[in-house]
Amino acid sequence: MLTLSVNCPKCKKTLNVPTASAGATGSCPQCKHRVTVPPLEPVATQRQVATHSNQRPCKTISSGSATALPWLTAGLALIAVVLSIASLSSSFRSRPASLEGLDSSDVVTQLDAMKQIVDSHNQQLAGYKTIVKSNDSRIESFTNRLNALELQLGEIASNTSPQPAGDVEKLRADFESFRRFITYLRQTGAIASTRKTAVLDLATRNYVCVDVEQGTLLVSCQDAEPYLDGVRLRLHIGNPMAVDFSEYAVKLRWGNRFKGAYDDTASYVKWHDSLEEKSFSQTGTLKFAAWNVCTIVLPDTNPEDLGFLEAEVDVNTVSLSRNYPDEKQ
Missing domain, CATH: 2.60.40.1620 (Lipoprotein YajI-like)
Known part of the structure; x- marks a missing residue:
């Protein structure tokens, strides 16, 4: 998501707002001073959904639909992990549980086969880490959207004209929902990035x-x-x-x-x-x-x-x- 950096003229706080807010005026969430976002010619952006190699490619969606994109990516990554573990498990169960009674050449052959399975799993893990890295960029996108919501909430709070109570509550609910979802992505990303446990x-x-x-x-x-x-x-x-x-x-x-x-x-x-x-x-x-x-x-x-x-x-x-x-x- 493209953002603009705007400095509050009063408290000097740097605000990151989406390009869609160019030309708009809002209140600084820190000092409540009125801040005007410089006008900028809008630039359309699109984002391609990352897909697993075994899944059908998804349609290209605009940045406005980014709310559903991390859920889809996390779901595809979870399905890929389950299929990978099930496949490796089946492959390993077909091998002998012990190498007693085999000569040295058979031991080396069995050892090489086991190493190939571990190497294959490491390659798939690298692919899952790429998906986690992609989720990190989406987390940054959600953070920028949170900053935009903070700017809108500040504008509503400082506006002298009465605002519908339903609109204010909806903004607050969206704000809290984004925060919980960012926490969820960080937790799942941390689990996926390590195999020590x-x-x-x-x-x-x-x-x-x-x-x-x-x-x-x-x-x-x-x-x-x-x-x-x-x-x-x-x-x-x-x-x-x-x-x-x-x-x-x-x-x-x-x-x-x-x-x-x-x-x-x-x-x-x-x-x-x-x-x-x-x-x-x-x-x-x-x-x-x-x-x-x-x-x-x-x-x-x-x-x-x-x-x-x-x-x-x-x-x-x-x-x-x-x-x-x-x-x-």
């Missing part, structure tokens, strides 16, 4: 990628059953790298599933603060090119209240073989 699917047992300093691990929750006063989890941690990891820790965050709207900031923060969080140190070894079983007990947890599970893995020690398997001592 990942939400585990307790229903489908699909794996998710979790980044560590040395590379990427694959984590899935295979089982969750009542145990004493808590819940016992059986996690599978896949190590597609060519090294072993020992003395690792699994940090979990768990609780009820969030049932509100993600643009309701107050409800989301309250739910997030109610989650339990604990780090579980493990003495086992994450063998390379294999799925490794990790058992963890969540204390004081009702199985019926376990609807959300987020995992993070921290590795401390890397182990490498001293000799190749076919090398003589």
Whole structure:
């Protein structure tokens, strides 16, 4: 959205207003001084909706329809993420869970195949980051529109002639709606830009990628059953790298599933603060090119209240073989 920068002659505040307001007069939201926007010949702009490579291109829409554009883009990105994870999960389940009994050439072949899957996922992640970057530009557009609404509200407040109450309330409702939507876009953008933590699917047992300093691990929750006063989890941690990891820790965050709207900031923060969080140190070894079983007990947890599970893995020690398997001592 094209904007004009106008300085208030009284308080010197810089106001960003849309080009459609050129020639209009309004009140400064800070000092209420009357500000006249310099006239400017309007320039028509259009914006092309970003689409996923597997979706039919959308029609070109004008900037006046930008209200629906971020919702459409966020929806396409979410569908693409779900399809990508489902495809990778199916591909990985078709591979052997362990490489015991294979010779060195078979191990290298299986390891290369696993790396190709991770590389493919990284390429798709780069595409999703491009969509998030596009959403950032739309956030800036919404911010400019908020500034224009502030200018209009100031004009209405300082105007001596009576204004219909319905128009004022509508402007205030639009203003608050834009603010909530910007908060929602920032939250979803922050989730999409990192893989250090990942939400585990307790229903489908699909794996998710979790980044560590040395590379990427694959984590899935295979089982969750009542145990004493808590819940016992059986996690599978896949190590597609060519090294072993020992003395690792699994940090979990768990609780009820969030049932509100993600643009309701107050409800989301309250739910997030109610989650339990604990780090579980493990003495086992994450063998390379294999799925490794990790058992963890969540204390004081009702199985019926376990609807959300987020995992993070921290590795401390890397182990490498001293000799190749076919090398003589």
